[in-house]
Amino acid sequence: MNLEDFGAPLPSESPERKYASLHRTIEAGSATDRTWSDLVHCCLQLNKPDEAMKAAGFIDDPSLAERAQKLLIKQGAIRHQRTQPASGMTRSATIRSVQQNIQNDPIGENIADSFRFLFSEQMPLIVIFATLTFPLVVGLGGFLTQDSHAFVFPLIAMIPALSVVGLIGALARQILVDASRGLDDPPTIPALPTLFTSAGRFLVDSALLGAIFLAPGFAIMQVDAVSGWAVAGTLGLGVFLLPMAMAIRQVTDDFRALSPNVLFTAIVRCGMRYCAFAACFGLLFAPAGVSAYYSAGSAIYLQVSVVGPLMVAPMFIVARLLGVLLATHRKDLAPLIGEREQEAAPVAATRPTPAPAPRPQRASEPAPARLRGSLSSPT
DSSP: OOGGGSSOOOTTSOHHHHHHHHHHHHHTTOOOHHHHHHHHHHHHHTTOHHHHHHHHTTOOOHHHHHHHHHHHHHTTOOOOGGGOOOTTOOHHHHHHHHHHHHHHSOHHHHHHHHHHHTTSTTHHHHHHHHHHHHHHHHHHHHHHHTTOOOSHHHHHHHHHHHHHHHHHHHHHHHHHHHHHTTOOSOOOOOOHHHHHHHHHHHHHHHHHHHHHHTHHHHHHHTOTTSOHHHHHHHHHHHHHHHHHHHHHHHHSSSOGGGOHHHHHHHHHHHTHHHHHHHHHHHHHHHHHHHHHHHTTTSOHHHHHHHHGGGTHHHHHHHHHHHHHHHHHTHHHHHHHHTOOOOOOOSSSOOOOOOOOOOOOOOTTSOOOHHHHHHHHSOO
């Protein structure tokens, strides 16, 4: 069976346009087995094997599911037998299979996968571009602030630095949200309005959560009477709680992440997996924290430009880890973050709700006129 013979789009329609059209159909709740089958074909054409596998899991028709499975095997998309969608697998069975597969992944494999994620598709270019952008901010800040002690020029110089941080944070947030839905493909650059909105939200969330969880540790560090153990304990507690609070904040539209009941319950339900991810978070951001400590007192744009390059790769890795954490414990965290238990699909779409079955007629209700006439007629 050739790839071109399997649900190929019309000659006048490119795979990209077909892909977008299929997603619109799914989001509208009008997806059929043929829609998911065509999506499998388009994803393989666009080199999105992970999304193709998840789309194949939504196919209920046995013949279409078998054809999709054979195509995935032929294209090398199925690498592990345990993640292979079975022929005729229903959506509920796919949900249980995917969740069980994720939960069975060892913690070390999740961490290694997050590092490998930086080398997939366009991610290396994004990391290199974002890292090299910060030295340019240093030159721009130095040019604007030379021979000037006014407040307005350093403030203007800080805008490009914070803009770069915000844009990187917007991509990291998209990585986290996509991973929480089960998507393995790197993020695509969204439209500029969406990108700027996500960047602004990331900056506000980072400033607020950083001030709540990390500022107390840095504050008592300035007090000579406080012992080093107290400083280390306060900072360690903040570093331990911050990742979960940030993850919950990114997938919700409110600040329930600041509720101790929600935050500590979520950590307990994630167990040792979260402890390992939090330790990884602390180790990845330790170089940036040390640089921020020793560059304190310098111009703000200079601090951002020095610390920024050390935060690019850790932000993407941690975003991937936290997204995988939410996907792994989706069922446990659903009552806390208000998400419905659902399959980590390419889009947050569901099949169309079938029409309810007709209500059975009660014995006391009169029969329709046509039926009464047939009953009253002699046989």
